[in-house]
Every structure is written in structure tokens, then in C-alpha cells.
Amino acid sequence: MARTTEGDGKPVPQRLLAAATRLFADQGYDRTSVQEIVEAAGVTKGALYHYFGSKEDLLHEVYGRVLRLQQERLDAFADADAPVERRLRDAAADVVVTTLENLDDTKIFFRSMHQLSPEKDKQVRAERRRYHERFRALVEEGQRTGVFTTATPADLVVDYHFGSVHHLASWYRPDGSLTPQQVADHLADMLLRSLRR
Structure with missing residues (x-):
């Protein structure tokens, strides 16, 4: 059985993800080999296949971990005991901040999403749809x-905001001159202005 930690004491899955993220961002998913990932992580190929099964599983997880974080945070904002305008603004700003704080993950995903298998692509689209539907529910409320x-229409409001978010990586x-929070505040304020009566 593969050990859960090696080398510097960080969990092996975390080290593999960090190495894969860095390599995918620097040289692209296509041009990164499994051997390069395990060498950068300081683990064996057996460890990679124990935790992830394939290079594609690593790609899926690079984006999946950010999406799970964003979903948890959105659920917390949506369920908070606050006026809907506050909850929507907090959620709109948070998705910008978490995207910018995980910019490599976002770049990798949008550059390489088409390389996921149909099954994994369907899974990611379902996860993203759940996020967008929860966000849209705040607008509709x-x-x-x-x-x-x-x-x-609420759908256009959501598409407008997420179009801006998806464009951040470019x-x-x-x-630069703006912090992630400053960008988030500007975009969230624009979203709220578009909805004010």
C-alpha cells in the first residue's frame, strides 16, 4: 500500500496535485508526462496511480477541488441569515476571489477541459450547473x-457575471494594480447595479 506522505511530509495526493498544477500551467496538459509529475512530486508512479488512477484524473481534480471550495462557500452565503442583496454580493465577490487565488487551476481547466473523457466532462458540467443554479436562485429570490x-432575465444576469469570471485568466x-478583492468588489458591484430597481 502506498504511504500517505513522502519526502517533505506533505500528503502524497497534495504533492501530486501541486506538481501537476505547476507543470500543466507551465507547459500544458498534453506536453506533461506522468514521469515528469512524479519526479516533481518526489513520489513513484505507483503512488500516482494509487491515488488518482491516471493523468486525466489529476486534471479533473485540479479543477474539481476549486469547484468544491466555491460550492461550499456559495452554499454558506446562500444559506446565511442576511438580506438577499448582501448574500448575492458576497457570493458574486467570492467566486472572483477564489478564482483569482487559484488562477493556475482555472487556466488549466479552460485550456484543457476538452481533453476530459465524455464521462468526466459530463460530471464537471453537472457540478458547474449545480453551482450556477444555486447562484441563479439568489437572483431569482x-x-x-x-x-x-x-x-x-436571471439566466442572462448569471451568464454576464460568470462570463466576466471565466475571462479573468486571460x-x-x-x-498588477488590483488585488483579487478589489477586482471582486468591482465585479460584484457591477452585478448589483445591473439588478437594482
Whole structure:
């Protein structure tokens, strides 16, 4: 049985994910070999296959861990005891911050998503759809209760915001003039302005 830690004491799955993320971001999923990943992680191929099964499983997990984090946080915001405008703003800002804090993961996913098997692609799309539906439910709640305008359909509002989020990887630079929180505040405020009555 593979050991759960090797080398520097970090759990092997964590080390494999960190190495794969760095290599996929630097040289692309296609051009990264399993051998390069295990060498960078300081583990054996057996350890990789024990925890992930394949290079594709690593790619799936790179994005999956960010999506799970974002879903947990969205659920917490959506379930909070606060006005719907506050809950939506917090959720809208959070998805920007968590995307920017995991920018390599996001870049890898959008560059390499088409390389997932049909089964894994379907799974990821279902997870993303669940996230978007929960987010849309906040918009619809505000529209139903008269807090937000109904002039723009909720689906378009959600697509507008997530279009901006998905585009972040193409222009945001960590050494630029805006912090992740500042970008998040601007985008969340724009979203709320588009919904005000």
C-alpha cells in the first residue's frame, strides 16, 4: 500500500496535485508526462496511480477541488441569515476571489477541459450547473421579492457575471494594480447595479 506522505511530509495526493498544477500551467496538459509529475512530486508512479488512477484524473481534480471550495462557500452565503442583496454580493465577490487565488487551476481547466473523457466532462458540467443554479436562485429570490428588477432575465444576469469570471485568466496579473478583492468588489458591484430597481 502506498504511504500517505513522502519526502517533505506533505500528503502524497497534495504533492501530486501541486506538481501537476505547476507543470500543466507551465507547459500544458498534453506536453506533461506522468514521469515528469512524479519526479516533481518526489513520489513513484505507483503512488500516482494509487491515488488518482491516471493523468486525466489529476486534471479533473485540479479543477474539481476549486469547484468544491466555491460550492461550499456559495452554499454558506446562500444559506446565511442576511438580506438577499448582501448574500448575492458576497457570493458574486467570492467566486472572483477564489478564482483569482487559484488562477493556475482555472487556466488549466479552460485550456484543457476538452481533453476530459465524455464521462468526466459530463460530471464537471453537472457540478458547474449545480453551482450556477444555486447562484441563479439568489437572483431569482431577489426578483421574486421585489428587491431586484425583473427587466433582465436571471439566466442572462448569471451568464454576464460568470462570463466576466471565466475571462479573468486571460487578463489578470497577480503583480498588477488590483488585488483579487478589489477586482471582486468591482465585479460584484457591477452585478448589483445591473439588478437594482
